[in-house]
Amino acid sequence: MRVYAKYIYPLGGAAPIRNGYVDYDPADGTILGFGGGESIPEDATVLDGAVTPGFVNAHCHVELSYMKSLFKRGTGMAGFIDQINALRDTAPLQEKLSDIQEQMDSMWRSGVSAMADISNCEDSFAIKAASPMYTRTFLEVFGTEPEDCAGVMASARELCRKAAACGLDAAPTPHACYTMSPELLKASSEDAIRAGFLSYHSEETPEEEEMISSGSGRLWNNRKAAGMSTPPVTGGSSLDYFLDTIGPVKDANVLLVHEVCMTAEGAARAQEMIPNVFVALCPRSNIYIHNALPPVEMLRRSGIRLALGTDSLSSNDSLDMVSEMLCLQENFEGLSLGEILSWSCEGGADFLGKGDILGSIAPGKRPGLVLIDHLDASGRLTTASSSYRIV
Ligand SMILES: [Zn+2]
Structure with a gap:
């Protein structure tokens, strides 16, 4: 199964991708791969927001x-x-x-x-x-x-x-x-x-x-x-x-x-x-x-x-985790969504000793996939942003 989105935040050291995709096994959510750019077909449904790990x-x-x-x-x-x-x-x-x-x-x-x-x-x-x-x-x-x-x-x-x-x-x-x-x-x-x-x-x-x-x-x-x-x-x-x-x-x-x-x-x-x-x-x-x-x-x-x-x-x-993320973005100038997400996903996963399965989108992991919607034109959170689980 493939999901396309305006932004993909794989984390785990990988840069955010504009107009990208994530492939996953629908049976158990295992990530099979991700990418972006030219491989998006014209007729694909591209989710309007950021796809992130759980x-x-x-x-x-x-x-x-x-x-x-x-x-x-x-x-x-x-x-x-x-x-x-x-x-x-x-x-x-x-x-x-x-x-x-x-x-x-x-x-x-x-x-x-x-x-x-x-x-x-x-x-x-x-x-x-x-x-x-x-x-x-x-x-x-x-x-x-x-x-x-x-x-x-x-x-x-x-x-x-x-x-x-x-x-x-x-x-x-x-x-x-x-x-x-x-x-x-x-x-x-x-x-x-x-x-x-x-x-x-x-x-x-x-x-x-x-x-x-x-x-x-x-x-x-x-x-x-x-x-x-x-x-x-x-x-x-x-x-x-x-x-x-x-x-x-x-x-x-x-x-x-x-x-x-x-x-x-x-x-x-x-x-x-x-x-x-x-x-x-x-x-x-x-x-x-x-x-x-x-x-x-x-x-x-x-x-x-x-x-x-x-x-x-x-x-x-x-x-609500997105409200916590927005609170950080609003109060600390210069924090990117990618950095806030790395704390929201990878930091906690590593603390729990689950970094091998959770916290980032990488082949073989099962982090869950989430869409954060209502981003502004520069891809930042807004007061209307919310999240829901895709996988
Ligand atoms: Zn407490």
Whole structure:
């Protein structure tokens, strides 16, 4: 089967093709080849838009889909945590399951071929296992009191057995510096590293940095007011605290999610200590919670691998990858669609260890094929752009 389009973005080091085609096996979507230029016959139907590999949503919490439209915007991290604590478990299970199903179906239809998904419970397991989308499930743990560490890890490992019984790839993973004792951060990171994949919310907000560097700020006060133990005050960044706690990581892929406050020194140190480190950008979630964006220009210069995620419907209006891409294009001048797509497809696929099948259009791979429509005259995204799965 052959599909023609105005633009083809094979990625994987191949340049975008104007007026090109992709050949694939309709039985299982295996790519057979691609090309362009003179080989397009006059009578061919040429799709008006860009054909790309399936997207990889590098950060989602699909189990929180029932929280859509419940959260106030711009509350900062301390306000966000208060809201999530008040609203967690306020919906009946049946409603949660139907919201998860709806979002999984809509992500698949819009071209998401794989996802790095956070779970705190088993609500989403059966639905993810039945979906044609590949998901790796990160069983996120919290616990500010050191004496709770063993119990929290035992529950996470039990949840891991349930995920495995459903056929999911899953392992415990740490949440963030402000919700965990150093003991739990270390123990959950060890489980994640053993499994080969760690995902961690890092430097999401200045409140997190204030907490670790100087023991002050709204997040610090919020935790203190709740009577919780707080992480050590180090005088350094929260990323340094994470790196110093887990030490060098040679044999696992590590995803730092958000990194709104990352510095060039931090990016360099992370790459030095963790050769397979990635940063997941979730720009619309960052705007939703604290009206900030990650330092994309610095991240590009640093050479750190980038991926793109939607985060959850507690901090976003939709789980739509094209909206995240448009947000980057609108806020960072000079980003090409090809570069944004490489983060949206290849970055996440490589983090998940699926770069041999997903993330780029190349013979033998099965990345899925997606059409992004309503591009402008120069081939850039517009507010009308949307995506749908061709294969
Ligand atoms: Zn998150």
